[in-house]
Amino acid sequence: HYALERDIEFAVIDGARRFGSESLIPLGPLREPISRLEEVDFLVNNGGKARGREFSMSLLPSPAVNLKTGQKRSVAELQKLVAFAGIGHPPRFFKTLEDLDGDVVFTQGFADHQDFDKDELHALANKGMNLIMTEKDAVKCEEYAQDNWWYLPVSAQFDEDSQQQILKRIKEVMEYYGSPST
Template sequence: MANFIERIWFEQHPAGLLLKPLLWPLSKVFGLISRHRRQQYQSGKKVAYRAPVPVVVVGNITAGGNGKTPVVVWLVEQLQAKGLKPGVVSRGYGAKAPYYPYPVNMEASTAEAGDEPVLIHRRTGAPVAVSPKRAEAVQLLLKQGVDVIITDDGLQHYALERDIEIVVIDGQRRFGNQQLIPMGPLRESCERLAEVDYLICNGGQAHSGEAQMQLQPSPLVNLKTGERKPVSELADVVAMAGIGHPPRFFNTLNVLGVTPVVCQPFADHQAFSEQELQHLAQQGQHLVMTEKDAVKCHAFAQPNWWYLPVDAELPQAEAEAIINRIIEVKEEYGSSSA
């Protein structure tokens, strides 16, 4: 079903015309509700939470994965290198924690915290907290001494005030048919892009005003042993990806010189069973997955299971501009509290 909807949104599937009489009115209602909600916060009728430290939102205006998590990881690592202590808040999409706000630690499961929060914490070691009410997650992180908040997704979560907005754009699929949900993939109209601070284009060709980002793969990591190995050294590979746009991962493997014998896409945030993946892995010698998938599979991983880490890479000028702006905002907070 998800693939069918995406074909309507991004590939102009003929069914889109047939469903337009149903979907168009629903999109109009969605737009009215979302605009009204935002206007309530802008007018002060609803009160948004203002944190005592800078808040940086990494989000998008389309449904699905656009590459936000690699940008969050990049920001965290860049700020850590500058001596700052960033923390990350997330809704914890697709998970159910025993309580909220929920602090993510190395033992936290993806079922409790969500795929992205677990990945970010394990990758960076930064404090991470999840809650549907992001203000609660921020307040929990403040007790741990964080001095910058990065919110993974949440561009439309106007209950949390923000200082810097970064939108990540899928450079291949862009904005599809440019219609609002459910007729198209947009959470907000494309006019919203003119209001954000930075636009990052993930792959494809960046448009004017967008920073071109590439995802640079690292050597494979074995889920069982932690061994690292170039992907080109593996033969008879079965590839799987449970992310927003699985073909992006399969294309990456092709660029690296690997043609999988099987490419198995899964729904984003899908939970995996040990039996299901063992059966899949038996179709080749090695099972290769994304890092996001790997955080759900460590407990039952087999010796021939690997994941491919990727790092966001931005042009130096744009990268420095983003990091320097965050540092400037932090200094402004410091001077206002002095």
């Protein structure tokens, strides 16, 4: 969002698909032209082999979290999962569930940043015993979640050198604004 000031900018690159057709939305997957990458502080390659000045990052899943109770369980423990995702590439989420030995019986991809219809999601949930989604999608569903709705949190993992470079830049910005460094 260009109205917001930026002290540090990250661009996340899909490690498998890269830039697709290299076209901007709606013709392709890009929100901005590739030339914009020259202006950002950090290029983050999500799930692929880093190129040039890119940092490699992987997403490490945690146990699934119940939207109603906060209970945590491994994905493999949840039976007859119906999975949905409103992210840039939903099959990546579905593959993660498969890699975690999830008993996935149905998947549904939605457009990135889509607003969900609660009746549609309730109908979707009826296709199995448990509904699972991304943490990003869970934020939109908290108000009308059912007892068998779960989300899968993930955390970004960088190698030590990349972490140190990112932290160094953050500290520089904090010092510039007079915040104590940590």
